[in-house]
């Protein structure tokens with residue numbers, strides 16, 4: 001009986017122990033769940049923060065790309081405008097000096113002044129429209145191997161926030177379509193010179209000028225004409241001007257074309273009233289009136305010869321004849337006649 005009781009006691013103890021273990025395990029299970037849940041929550045929170053952070057930084061990065069792209073876009077647009085501004089300045093200067101009949105003392109300096117003024121206006125416009133600070137100025141104008149085209153170099157410096165930009169930009173500016181000021185600057189003191197939208201008509205002015213310079217047959221240039229607008233002759237090589245019985249030369253003179261020439265002045269020097277300069281330049285011809293006479297000699301009709309201190313003679317070259325009314329040029333036999341393929345005329 002005692003043993004039985006003892007056993008019972010033992011059983012009960014065991015039961016109690018089992019219960020305690022069970023309880024203990026149940027408690028552990030609860031804590032464990034809490035810990036796991038907490039860990040998951042913390043993990044989720046960390047993950048959320050990471051995702052959120054990366055999303056924010058991604059957006060910042062995108063904003064940076066957008067703003068750096070648009071900054072570059074605005075600057076590209078600014079640079080695209082430079083040759084237009086510079087061509088406009090070249091045109092303004094030529095118009096102004098033709099109107100005042102007064103040459104520039106230094107065409108590059110005058111152009112810099114006009115262009116820097118225009119750049120300042122442009123920079124203000126860009127600041128107002130895009131809040132971009134741009135400082136710029138013309139630093140050089142250079143002749144090129146093409147006398148109808150010039151290199152304008154502009155220094156540009158710009159800052160916006162974290163971005164900055166500094167560069168010397170080179171742009172090609174041509175003088176095609178602009179007015180040639182040489183005749184009006186040379187003949188401003190002579191009466192009779194006029195011009196329409198495409199050409200100069202000399203009246204008595206050129207003849208008087210040639211007389212004052214000791215040219216014998218100066219009167220052959222009464223009522224002569226020459227181009228006003230710079231246009232590049234397409235008949236290159238020039239020795240083809242005599243082709244087709246002189247038809248190419250007739251077409252060249254009817255259109256008032258200009259030709260590359262080592263002796264003729266470049267456009268920048270023409271603005272200074274020079275007909276010749278040390279740069280590679282261009283020349284055109286002065287067309288005397290149509291005539292029925294033949295075998296005449298007068299001043300060589302290339303503009304850098306006519307408007308110079310060293311006028312030399314040219315022989316008559318008939319490039320078109322309609323019922324005895326001849327279109328002629330006076331050209332030196334070994335120079336311009338050869339250059340333009342008119343030796344047989």
Ligand SMILES: [Zn+2]
Pocket residue numbers: 233234235241252253257258259
């Ligand atoms: Zn030509």
Ligand SMILES: [Zn+2]
Pocket residue numbers: 265266267268269270277278279280281
């Ligand atoms: Zn020059």
